[in-house]
Amino acid sequence: MESERRTLAVRACVACRKQKRKCTREVPECSLCSKNGRPCEYAVGSRAAPYPEGRSRVAPRIQNPTVMPLQIVDSAAEAPSSNESTAPGLLPAENHFPALFFLDSSYFQQTKSQLQMPTVELPPEFDSIDAQSNMHDVDVYFNSIHTFLPIVSKLRLYRELSAPQSCRKPDTALLLITMQLHTRSLSSDPPSRELYGFAKACCSHVERSNILSVRLLQATLLITLYEIANAIYPAAYLSVGHCARLGHAIGIHDFKRAPQMLHTPTSATELEERHRVWWAVIVLDRYVNVGGKNRPFSCDDVRPDELLPADDKHWDQGELALIQPLAVSTSTTVKICPFGRTCQASHLLSRVLRHTSDRDSDIDFRCREALQLRRTVQALAATIANESEELLEHMNDATADLPLFTATALCHSALLHLYDTYCCTENTEANQMGCENLLEMQRLAISGLKEMPNTVFLFSKRLQAVTELGGMLRMSPLVCDCLYQAAATYLWYTLETGGQDYLPMANTIKDVLGILGTRWNSAREYIAILDGYDYSGNN
Known part of the structure; x- marks a missing residue:
């Protein structure tokens, strides 16, 4: 009943806290302030919701703040102090998020407390x-x-x-x-x-x-x-x-x-x-x-x-x-929706990034893991490519495969990153040179770095075609990294060989990045990096 309820503040009033007196915390004034005839004031954020008179006085201190409305202070209490420099109209409403949720989540659950979002x-x-x-x-x-x-x-x-x-x-x-x-x-x-x-x-x-x-x-x-x-x-x-x-x-x-x-x-x-x-x-x-x-x-x-x-x-x-x-x-061959493919590709990219950052595991174990990752990413990329072809064959839409572009690009990024890690033999320590799996992975990485840029080059042509068909709004910005990595690899080969055979492909990919740059500035930034490459070998 309402008559059996009274409202208590979460903290003692200002006067009792200063004088280190035991405060009864009643709102609007505590018993001690009422008895002494002095003003009773509570700090901003101190008031709490009412609770039954007969309940334990210990439990509410922990439980009540977790179920109380998070907006209970009056307008005067919400005003910022003079030393606060908050822009007018941008001060967030004062509320009381229950610290118990973070301080002791187990007890929070035991008390069956509930959070209420502030109004x-x-x-x-x-x-x-x-x-x-x-x-x-x-x-x-x-x-x-x-x-x-x-x-x-x-x-x-x-x-x-x-x-x-x-x-x-x-x-x-x-x-x-x-x-x-x-x-x-x-x-x-x-x-x-x-x-x-x-x-x-x-x-x-x-x-x-x-x-x-x-x-x-x-x-x-x-x-x-x-x-x-x-x-x-x-x-x-x-x-x-x-x-x-x-x-x-x-x-x-x-x-x-x-x-x-x-x-x-x-x-x-x-x-x-x-x-x-x-x-x-x-x-x-x-x-x-x-x-x-x-x-x-x-x-x-x-x-x-x-x-x-x-x-x-x-x-x-x-x-x-x-x-x-x-x-x-x-299995990567099971039929999954496009966003599911993106999640699968991201999961494999994550495994590749963790793998390439690992320098503590045994070299033979790392190389066996690298070989397995290569096979898995390639299998997913092949499945996505087949699904793209099926969509284009069965749907009267030349941009039907657009939702799969993100997953495709993430697979390409993962493989390029993996190959780049293993292609340079000068980083191999002397005691690792005899590892057969390392030699096999290096061989695959060197050949992969020649094949993957060509795969991405064809992918870039597909991206260009889709943008010309009106698919720019539905294009994912996450395709940019694999384009950059492929173009950078072409330019690296140009620097290493001294020939010009790879420049046309690199320039084509840069042109596609230029098209994407009309929508996203990241594509422009990648172009700026590629433009800074020195093909003469002076660096």
Whole structure:
């Protein structure tokens, strides 16, 4: 009953704390202040929700903060102090995230505590885009980025956007802003740069408001993808690490073992969405680590029994289909959706990067692993190539294989990186020279470095054809690395041989990068690096 409830603050009042007196913590004033006739004031963030009079006074101190609304201080308490320099309108709403979730997650679960996301409103400058513009950007997004990185459920987002704009959650408004980043053409004009800064500022505001959600992680992933696509470093490298931390905090990296910050999914579509979001973290994290050697990943590899994404089309439509769940360890020849292929390719790229950074394992073991990785990546690349041909044969669309381009490019990047590691014999130590597996791997690496650039050259011609057929919006920026590696290998051969036979292929790949550079600045950066190569051998 209401008469049996009273409201207590989380901490003692200011007067009792100064005088080191035992405070009864009643709101609006404690017993001691009331008895002495002095003003009773509580620090910002000290008030708590009421609890029954008869309950233990120990348990609420731990349990109540985890279930209390995260927005309970009054407007006066929310005002920043005079020594705080926060821009007007950008101060995140004061709330009380339960530290228990991080300090002792086991006890948090034992007490069956629950987290409640704060109810806050974005400042007007972050939520001023009209609904019609929102829907247009969302439609463009789903017809472009979503085709190669499907991490946002169409059904769930469109359903959310059907509600009045006044009911829109801050993290959803943030997601819409980050979607806009990918629907604008690459430009050096101030509006493009301002939108990026605007998205970063809004993301920071939502995060400081303790709104930790799948929508926040999706938005952060889209910002990271934008930074990768436009070579905004070190921001891209740091952002993907932040994505991993957010995923770890939320718990979507391990639904069975990790503490879960979110409610239980209400549908298979929502569960699959969370699953795909974490896969996207892994894909982007591995991609940003291709060029930088010997850096640790932001997150672990998935376990062999971890499931790959379900069929893209069925998930988009929210249909329940009798589809066998496929684990990461599934054979590369089993039929899988395009995003599933991207995840498989990213997993193999991850294994290659870990392998090439390993200098502690036995040389014979490393070489046997390298030989196995080569066979596995080649098998996946061949399967993807066959699936691409089937799509083009059976669909009346000359760009039908576009969703498979990311997986193809990641396989090419993995093989080029593996071959580059083993092709140079001068790096081999004297006590390793007699290893038969090492000699075999070096032989395959040398021949592979001659074959792979030609494979990527043909791939670049396919990319060019697709862009000419109107597929630029659906093109993945993650294709750029393999193009760069192949062109750089051609130029290296030109330097080594002194001939000009490889220059035409290198220039063709650079031309394709130039086409991609009309959309992403990373392609332009790769061209600038290639233009800096000295073919004369003076370096």
